[in-house]
Amino acid sequence: MNAVAIPPFERFYEDHRDEIYAYLRKLAGRDVADDAFQETFLRALRAYPRLEHGRHLRAWAYRIATRVAIDERRRRMPAARLPELPADDSRPAYAELDHLTGDLPATERAAVVLRYGYDLNYADIASALGSSEEAARQAASSGVRRLRRRMT
């Protein structure tokens, strides 16, 4: 297998900062996103010297962002209260998922947004969620089932 070189952090950051910021905005809302963005890339920076190769860095960035967003929301949210929907002025296609997915359990929400908003495949979603591919598929499909039940 060819080793894929790890790019200098500046390149990794420039390649992914905008999409990770957009993802965090969708996933967690603006207030959380601003802090979560910094925390995501600080965590990436801390872990960066331990990377063994430069493959799947995009999915790796999503995985860290997902965890940070979930942690941040848990930290900020009183138990059992559902999140406010993030208000956003620029609404790309995937933003339409916001009002639908806002109160799904965090993992299901992330899986649905990554699959249908960002078009990631299940291997990458699994990597982003730190789970198996099968678990990622299940999270997305149970999220979709939950949404469907709600709409009928």
Place this chain on the structure above:
Amino acid sequence: MTVPEKIDVAFRDRAASESLLDVAYDLTDSPIGPLLVAATERGLCEIAFDPDPEEEVERLARLHGVRVLRSPRPVDEARRELDEYFEGRRQDFDLPVDLEALPAFQRSVLVELQRVPYGQVDTYGSLAARIGKPKAARAVGGALNRNPVPIVVPCHRIVGSTGNLTGYAGGLERKQLLLSLEGGVLV
């Protein structure tokens, strides 16, 4: 959607203040053209003329570690001292330089070179003699040619035995400019 500048700047600042970087760098203007200035925690490790940032970032990562990030604060002091130097208000740099990534011979040449005072010139042969290798004038030239921190480590003050400028990695025009800024006498 792009990251708001404020958030981007805050991240770059924090990465440096939490000591998470192998190298911080920034770009700056100078009378001899744009410069890329880079520092490790130990000190200034690179000044590049006419930089191609992408290429420089790759090089810095190879030499010092992959955590290279553009982050202005750690190189603020270097920028300030360079500004003062170009305005003729500074003769010696107080900045520490980090030469640790260099081969021992080159490091010894550059350390000795730092003793050549502002406004004076010396020769390759004399520098070679001073590091105890009187026959290594040519190798000294090679070491100077790859000096990662020109200006601050003053390779522009080294000339040929007949007083001709000989060469400069940043171009002879820059060497001439730096020497005339310092008011050095060219024999």
